[in-house]
Amino acid sequence: MARNPSNEQGLPVNPGGTLDPSHVVGRDELITELWARLQRQSLVITSERRLGKTSIIKKMSAAAPTDILAFYRDVEGLNSPVQFVECIAQDIEQTLRQNRTASEGFRNLFKSLGGIEIGGVIRLPEAAQAHWQDALGMLFTELHTRNPDKTFVFFWDEVPWMLQKIHRQQGEEQAIALLDGLRQHRQSFPRLRMVYTGSIGLHHVVSTLQNTGYINEPVNDMYTVDLQPLTQEKATELARRLMRGKGISGADLAATALSVATLSDGLPFVIHHLVDGMAHGSLADPQRVPTLLDALLVDDHNRLDLQHYDTRLDAYYGKERAGLAREILDLLARHDAPVSISEVLNGLPSLLHSGDRPALQSEALRTLMRLLQRDHYLHQLPGTSTLQFRFPMMQRWWTLYRGLP
Ligand SMILES: Nc1ncnc2c1ncn2[C@@H]1O[C@H](COP(=O)(O)OP(=O)(O)O)[C@@H](O)[C@H]1O
Numbered sequence: 001m002a003r004n005p006s007n008e009q010g011l012p013v014n015p016g017g018t019l020d021p022s023h024v025v026g027r028d029e030l031i032t033e034l035w036a037r038l039q040r041q042s043l044v045i046t047s048e049r050r051l052g053k054t055s056i057i058k059k060m061s062a063a064a065p066t067d068i069l070a071f072y073r074d075v076e077g078l079n080s081p082v083q084f085v086e087c088i089a090q091d092i093e094q095t096l097r098q099n100r101t102a103s104e105g106f107r108n109l110f111k112s113l114g115g116i117e118i119g120g121v122i123r124l125p126e127a128a129q130a131h132w133q134d135a136l137g138m139l140f141t142e143l144h145t146r147n148p149d150k151t152f153v154f155f156w157d158e159v160p161w162m163l164q165k166i167h168r169q170q171g172e173e174q175a176i177a178l179l180d181g182l183r184q185h186r187q188s189f190p191r192l193r194m195v196y197t198g199s200i201g202l203h204h205v206v207s208t209l210q211n212t213g214y215i216n217e218p219v220n221d222m223y224t225v226d227l228q229p230l231t232q233e234k235a236t237e238l239a240r241r242l243m244r245g246k247g248i249s250g251a252d253l254a255a256t257a258l259s260v261a262t263l264s265d266g267l268p269f270v271i272h273h274l275v276d277g278m279a280h281g282s283l284a285d286p287q288r289v290p291t292l293l294d295a296l297l298v299d300d301h302n303r304l305d306l307q308h309y310d311t312r313l314d315a316y317y318g319k320e321r322a323g324l325a326r327e328i329l330d331l332l333a334r335h336d337a338p339v340s341i342s343e344v345l346n347g348l349p350s351l352l353h354s355g356d357r358p359a360l361q362s363e364a365l366r367t368l369m370r371l372l373q374r375d376h377y378l379h380q381l382p383g384t385s386t387l388q389f390r391f392p393m394m395q396r397w398w399t400l401y402r403g404l405p
């Protein structure tokens with residue numbers, strides 16, 4: 001519980017916007033753990049969209065321990081390794097400038113490597129672009145030489161999107177070269193750490209590359225953190241502080257905050273939206289929360305941005321398996337309680353009407369169920385052979401979205 005909830009600070013509702021680091025609720029313990037882990041190892045932080053990856057790494061890079069130089073970059077829009085290297089150069093230069101550590105010298109060094117500046121932005125000239133790997137190595141070498149007492153943490157937001165773009169636009173060799181090059185640098189520089197975040201699974205991008213014959217494991221030296229929703233206590237605190245920020249009060253404030261925390265499954269983005277739907281200065285009313293959630297789930301504006309849970313199935317699993325995945329989700333959505341895996345296997349329409357040998361089908365389906373777990377749709381209850389939706393809210397949404405009886 002908050003030490004003294006009646007004195008706690010209200011927060012502005014801001015669904016999907018950039019959060020001030022002091023408005024990030026409930027992630028302090030995790031952040032401490034992540035810094036401890038970064039002493040030894042690089043990280044991959046994965047989660048569904050809008051669980052709070054960006055908020056966490058921005059908060060971390062804004063308040064890094066004194067022995068760490070932190071660099072944040074959203075790499076989602078980058079589509080070539082050259083652009084990526086240019087951005088790293090830019091970020092190093094900027095951070096060094098803020099820390100008043102030898103930024104002028106660094107700028108000159110980059111120029112001496114063939115880098116040029118256009119309108120204050122560092123660029124690799126045409127002739128040097130083929131050598132982006134060397135430029136990257138030299139950047140890291142310089143950084144280490146000039147800052148012997150520091151560890152360097154590069155927070156790169158949405159790496160899988162960048163890799164996908166590089167793969168599509170520059171070919172798989174470039175995507176592979178970048179992934180492998182970065183891994184190699186992690187091995188050679190003892191004070192270099194990287195944090196990749198990703199809302200589309202890095203494993204999907206890597207397995208697409210592996211389909212073209214790529215055999216390396218480009219992130220198996222990194223520790224993967226699967227970001228979880230807020231705990232009930234922290235979700236309740238967030239809901240309460242957002243309500244206070246809107247001047248919502250009354251005897252039912254605590255009960256309403258608890259209802260928001262529970263119905264949102266602790267998803268902070270949903271909590272912001274639910275409070276957004278409440279009127280300024282109104283009386284807190286727990287009875288209204290289910291109605292607010294239902295309105296969001298069938299929202300024409302797709303404000304919760306959930307449709308990608310459906311559309312991405314085709315991209316992840318291919319058309320045919322995506323069809324089966326939808327059947328599995330439909331079946332589970334109809335049950336309030338967890339369903340046994342054998343019941344799923346026996347209950348799918350395709351299997352009932354299929355001419356395929358059932359044994360073969362069953363194995364393919366078991367694999368698919370495992371993939372749906374890995375991709376955050378489903379959850380196997382510990383110690384049982386039963387499955388259910390990972391988030392009850394998602395189950396409710398899937399039922400409404402698919403128009404299931
Ligand atoms: N810890 C948090 N405290 C308060 N709000 C949060 C928190 N994490 C996420 N949010 C809300 O969710 C939105 C999306 O968060 P973001 O960090 O961009 O997620 P991601 O990077 O995983 O997509 C934010 O704009 C904010 O409304």
Ligand SMILES: [Mg+2]
Nearest residue numbers: 053054055157
């Ligand atoms: Mg993000």
